[in-house]
Amino acid sequence: MNIKIKETYSYNELPIVIGCPSHLNQMHNFDEINQILDGQLENLKKQQIISSELGKITSTAIIINGQVVKLIAVGLSNLKEIKENDYQVVYGNLSRYLQSNRIEEVHLLDDTFVSQNVSNQERAYRFGWLFTQATFVFDTYKSNKSANVNTVINYVTTTTEDVTTFINQGEILGESVNLARTYSQTPPNILTPDYFANEIEQHFKDSQVNVTIKNEDEIREEGIGLLDAVGKGSINPPRLVVLEYKGSTQDPIALVGKGVTYDSGGYQIKSKTGMPTMKYDMSGASNVVGMMHAINKLQLPIHVVAVLPLAENMISSNAMKPDDVYTALSGETVEITNTDAEGRLVLGDAVSFVKQYKPELIMNFATLTGAVVAALGLGKTGIFSSDADQYIDDVKQAAKYSNEVSFELPITDEEKQDIKSSEVADLTNCILNKNGKALFAAAFVTHFSDEIPHLHFDIAGSGETETDSFKGSKGATGAMIPTVLHFLKNK
Known part of the structure; x- marks a missing residue:
C-alpha cells in the first residue's frame, strides 16, 4: 500500500472510493462530495445501487465530466452509532476488495468516512492497520x-489534523501482526527451534532490541530443566531466546511466549485430527516477536x-515419559503425568528465568489448553490474573479497543x-481425570512468578482461525498483539 495525502480531489479516470452512511445527510461535506460526483449520490443511494450495510462493498460505473469512472462505496451504517471497531470492518473489507x-490506484474521499463518534486520528490509525494486515x-x-x-491510495482529506503519523503507526501494527503470522505459518520442518532463534536474531539486527540465544548445552548447564x-x-534441540528493548531505565515489563515449534503430544500422542x-x-x-517489532519501530519509552522457550515435543528413546521427574530452573521437581502438557513446562522455566530482570509485570502468551476453547469458544482469549489486579482492567479495556474478544x-x-498434589515430586504437570484444565495450567505457569504480578493469556482459541474475515485470511492471527501494544503505549 502506498498512501499519498492530498487536500483536494483532481478529476481523472481513477476509481473513487467513498463511505456510504444510512442517511446521506450525515455525510461530512455532503454538498462538496455530491458536486464531485456530478450530483448523482442521492439517486445511487435511492436506487440501492450503493449500500450502507456496514462493511459491504458495492461498485458501479458513473460518468463525471464526460469520463466513465468506477465508484466504490463502503457501507458505514448509521454514522451516529458507528464505533472505532466498526472502522476495522470497513477498512479491512475495503483493503481486501481492492x-x-x-486495483492499482484510487482516490479515497476521506470526508465521506468522517463521524462525530470517532476522531480522524483514530480512523487513520485503523486505516493504516487494516490496510496492511x-x-x-x-x-x-x-x-x-x-x-x-x-x-496507491490518494487519501483526499480536508482535515487539518496530522493523520499521517497515525496511519504510519497503524501500518507498524499491521506489519507486526503479519510478521507473527509469517513465523506461525512456516512449516515445522523448516521452523525448528534453532532456525526460529536465528531468524529472530537476524530480524532485530541493527535495531534497539538486543537478542541473546542459549543453546541446548547452556540450557542444561544453567539448570533450565523443564x-x-x-x-x-x-x-532439533531446544533454544532459549532473550530479547531486551531498553527505552527507559524503569523496571521492565516481561513478555513470555510459548515456542513449541511442533507438538506431537509426545508419548501421549495426539490423534490424527488433533495433530x-x-x-x-x-x-x-x-506473537511476542511481533510485539517487540512494534515496540522497537514505535520507539516506545x-x-x-x-523470553521465548523454543522446543519440539517429539517421540524418541530419549523423550520425556509419563512418570518422569525433572528439576525446574526454580529448583522444584516436577512429575510428568502428561507429555502433552508440555507448554506449561517450558513456560514455567521461562517465567523463572525472567524474574532475574525484576519485572514489574509478567505477561505470557500461549496456545496452552483445549479446555479454554471448550469454555469460551473459538476466537476468544482467556486471561488469568495472579497478583495483577492493578493491571487487568487496563488490559481488558485495551482488548476491547483492539476488537479482540477476551474474558477473565x-x-x-x-x-x-x-499442582502440588504429586506423591513423588514437588509439582505435577497435569491431573488427567479432573475438569478445569485451563485453570490448572494457568495455576502451574503463574506459580513460578512467585509474587510478581502475572497475566497469563491462553490463546488456544484465538491464535488461529479457519475462516477469512476483514482481519485477513484464515490461518495464524497474531492474537493479542494489538491489545498488548495499546496497553503498553498507554502505560
Whole structure:
C-alpha cells in the first residue's frame, strides 16, 4: 500500500472510493462530495445501487465530466452509532476488495468516512492497520504466488489534523501482526527451534532490541530443566531466546511466549485430527516477536524483556515419559503425568528465568489448553490474573479497543493446591481425570512468578482461525498483539 495525502480531489479516470452512511445527510461535506460526483449520490443511494450495510462493498460505473469512472462505496451504517471497531470492518473489507480486484490506484474521499463518534486520528490509525494486515498472504512455499498489488491510495482529506503519523503507526501494527503470522505459518520442518532463534536474531539486527540465544548445552548447564525435558526427545534441540528493548531505565515489563515449534503430544500422542496445525503451537512466541517489532519501530519509552522457550515435543528413546521427574530452573521437581502438557513446562522455566530482570509485570502468551476453547469458544482469549489486579482492567479495556474478544478466568486456591498434589515430586504437570484444565495450567505457569504480578493469556482459541474475515485470511492471527501494544503505549 502506498498512501499519498492530498487536500483536494483532481478529476481523472481513477476509481473513487467513498463511505456510504444510512442517511446521506450525515455525510461530512455532503454538498462538496455530491458536486464531485456530478450530483448523482442521492439517486445511487435511492436506487440501492450503493449500500450502507456496514462493511459491504458495492461498485458501479458513473460518468463525471464526460469520463466513465468506477465508484466504490463502503457501507458505514448509521454514522451516529458507528464505533472505532466498526472502522476495522470497513477498512479491512475495503483493503481486501481492492486487492482481490487488483486495483492499482484510487482516490479515497476521506470526508465521506468522517463521524462525530470517532476522531480522524483514530480512523487513520485503523486505516493504516487494516490496510496492511487484511491483505496478508502466506504463499512462500507455493509455486504460483499471488503477488499483492501495491495499491496507491490518494487519501483526499480536508482535515487539518496530522493523520499521517497515525496511519504510519497503524501500518507498524499491521506489519507486526503479519510478521507473527509469517513465523506461525512456516512449516515445522523448516521452523525448528534453532532456525526460529536465528531468524529472530537476524530480524532485530541493527535495531534497539538486543537478542541473546542459549543453546541446548547452556540450557542444561544453567539448570533450565523443564525446557530441556521437553526438547530432548527431538533431533532439533531446544533454544532459549532473550530479547531486551531498553527505552527507559524503569523496571521492565516481561513478555513470555510459548515456542513449541511442533507438538506431537509426545508419548501421549495426539490423534490424527488433533495433530495437524500443531505448527501453530509456537504462536505465543511468534506473537511476542511481533510485539517487540512494534515496540522497537514505535520507539516506545518503556523497558521490555521477552523470553521465548523454543522446543519440539517429539517421540524418541530419549523423550520425556509419563512418570518422569525433572528439576525446574526454580529448583522444584516436577512429575510428568502428561507429555502433552508440555507448554506449561517450558513456560514455567521461562517465567523463572525472567524474574532475574525484576519485572514489574509478567505477561505470557500461549496456545496452552483445549479446555479454554471448550469454555469460551473459538476466537476468544482467556486471561488469568495472579497478583495483577492493578493491571487487568487496563488490559481488558485495551482488548476491547483492539476488537479482540477476551474474558477473565479465575485461578482458585483449589488449582494452586492441585499442582502440588504429586506423591513423588514437588509439582505435577497435569491431573488427567479432573475438569478445569485451563485453570490448572494457568495455576502451574503463574506459580513460578512467585509474587510478581502475572497475566497469563491462553490463546488456544484465538491464535488461529479457519475462516477469512476483514482481519485477513484464515490461518495464524497474531492474537493479542494489538491489545498488548495499546496497553503498553498507554502505560
